[in-house]
Structure formats: C-alpha cells, structure tokens
Amino acid sequence: MNDGQDILRLPENLIGEGLESLYRKYNDKKYIQYDPIKYVYRFHDPVEQELVGLIASTLAFGRVSQIFKAVDRLLEIVRNEPLRYILAHEKRPGKELLAFRYRFVTGLDLYQFFSAARKILMQYGSLGNFMRKNYETGAFLKLVERVIRAFQGIHYLIPSSLKGSPCKRLFMYFRWMARADNIDMGLWDFIHSRELVIPLDTHIFRVSGQLGFTNRKTPSLATAVKITDCLRKYCEDDPVKYDWALAHQGILANNFRIAPALS
Numbered sequence: 001m002n003d004g005q006d007i008l009r010l011p012e013n014l015i016g017e018g019l020e021s022l023y024r025k026y027n028d029k030k031y032i033q034y035d036p037i038k039y040v041y042r043f044h045d046p047v048e049q050e051l052v053g054l055i056a057s058t059l060a061f062g063r064v065s066q067i068f069k070a071v072d073r074l075l076e077i078v079r080n081e082p083l084r085y086i087l088a089h090e091k092r093p094g095k096e097l098l099a100f101r102y103r104f105v106t107g108l109d110l111y112q113f114f115s116a117a118r119k120i121l122m123q124y125g126s127l128g129n130f131m132r133k134n135y136e137t138g139a140f141l142k143l144v145e146r147v148i149r150a151f152q153g154i155h156y157l158i159p160s161s162l163k164g165s166p167c168k169r170l171f172m173y174f175r176w177m178a179r180a181d182n183i184d185m186g187l188w189d190f191i192h193s194r195e196l197v198i199p200l201d202t203h204i205f206r207v208s209g210q211l212g213f214t215n216r217k218t219p220s221l222a223t224a225v226k227i228t229d230c231l232r233k234y235c236e237d238d239p240v241k242y243d244w245a246l247a248h249q250g251i252l253a254n255n256f257r258i259a260p261a262l263s
Contacts, residue, residue, distance in 0.1 A: 046187055179193050
C-alpha cells in the first residue's frame with residue numbers, strides 16, 4: 001500500500017491486512033517528533049514520564065503545531081522540571097503560570113490541575129501507582145472514572161464524566177502508558193492492551209465511518225467503544241494498536257510539509 005487511504009478501497013475481507021500494513025508502516029520512531037508523545041521521551045524518570053504524558057495529552061487539542069507551542073511554553077514555565085514544580089506547589093499560582101493561555105485553558109485551570117496531580121503524587125508516589133491501586137482487571141472504564149473523580153471540577157483538561165464524552169485525550173494517555181511498541185511507552189503493563197479504548201479524534205471518527213465501523217453521527221464514548229470492538233476483530237488482544245497509524249495519516253498530511261518524505 002503506497003497510501004494509507006488505500007485501506008478505504010479494500011474489500012471487507014482484506015481490511016485486516018490493510019490495517020496491519022498501516023501499523024507496520026507507522027510503528028516507527030521517526031514519526032514520534034510529529035506527535036505530543038515526543039515530550040514523554042524527553043524525560044527518563046518513569047514518574048516524570050507519566051506526569052509529562054498527562055500534561056501533554058490534556059493539552060492535545062487543536063492543530064499539532066499549536067499544541068507543541070502550548071506544551072513548550074508550559075515546560076518553560078516549570079523550568080523543564082514538572083515533577084519538582086508540582087511537588088513544590090505554591091498556595092497561589094505564580095505570575096508566569098497565571099499568564100498562560102491556550103485556547104480555552106487558562107493558567108488558573110493548570111494550577112488547579114497541578115494541585116490535583118500533587119495530591120495523587122503525595123498519596124501514591126506516582127500516577128502509575130495510583131492507576132495500579134485503583135485498577136481491577138476487566139474494569140478499565142472504572143479506572144477511567146476514578147481518574148476523572150480525582151481531577152473533578154478542573155475546567156476542560158479532564159472530562160467531567162464518561163457520559164457522552166469520547167474521552168479522546170484521556171484514552172490517548174492510557175494508550176501511551178499501557179501499550180508497548182516503537183511508539184507507546186509500556187510503563188503500565190498491569191493494564192492489558194485488550195481493555196483500552198480508541199482515542200476518538202475527528203480523523204479516526206471519519207475513517208471509521210468510511211470503513212463501516214460506525215454509523216453514529218457524533219463521537220461519544222459509545223462510539224469509541226463500538227469502533228474498538230470492530231478493531232478487536234482484527235487484533236483481539238490489542239485493538240488500539242491501529243490508532244497511531246490511522247490517526248497519523250491525517251496528522252502528517254495536514255500539519256507537516258516534510259512528512260511525505262518520511263513515508
């Protein structure tokens with residue numbers, strides 16, 4: 001397959017082969033630089049990687065170039081030491097943080113987000129330990145609900161509930177942390193990849209409709225679960241493995257002029 005979009009023209013019995021072909025093509029570290037996961041790779045301490053992953057994923061909305069600017073600015077504010085910054089936790093946000101703006105997100109939103117993260121870090125030592133303590137095998141969505149409750153009341157960065165929301169950024173974060181290949185980190189191997197739900201962005205939603213995985217008109221949690229179930233037919237133990245390849249066809253084509261040279 002020369003073009004990832006060729007999968008849309010395959011007969012149904014060959015879609016699995018098309019998905020595997022896309023996965024092999026895009027499961028390559030050279031593409032990491034074009035995705036917010038690149039920030040996780042800048043750090044070496046797993047505790048900090050988990051934290052940076054949460055920060056980068058929560059800001060991952062809008063054009064990729066703008067996401068990069070927002071995360072770069074935030075890391076500049078915390079002097080590239082987000083763990084130290086959050087654990088130090090001042091009683092009120094500093095001027096630099098308070099001046100932060102990214103679309104709907106304000107510095108005050110981030111201050112509240114950091115406050116909630118600090119509570120988790122102080123009690124559990126790491127975000128990973130929090131996940132491990134609150135996870136039950138076969139109950140992934142219950143864990144997601146516990147994460148949502150831990151960050152309750154924080155504007156926009158974390159979904160207010162699972163009801164109606166596709167939880168795209170949160171599911172992306174779990175994909176980064178739980179899966180293991182050339183892209184995803186595999187730090188949380190206690191969460192089996194078969195339980196993950198696909199991060200449903202506009203590109204994945206559109207392609208899934210074209211492939212017949214969903215006929216729903218709007219993205220939602222139910223839509224994301226349905227699409228994941230369809231992908232499970234092609235890889236039962238790791239249906240979300242195809243997310244990176246399907247999503248990055250659009251990301252690379254729409255945001256980076258040099259990307260075609262990599263393909």
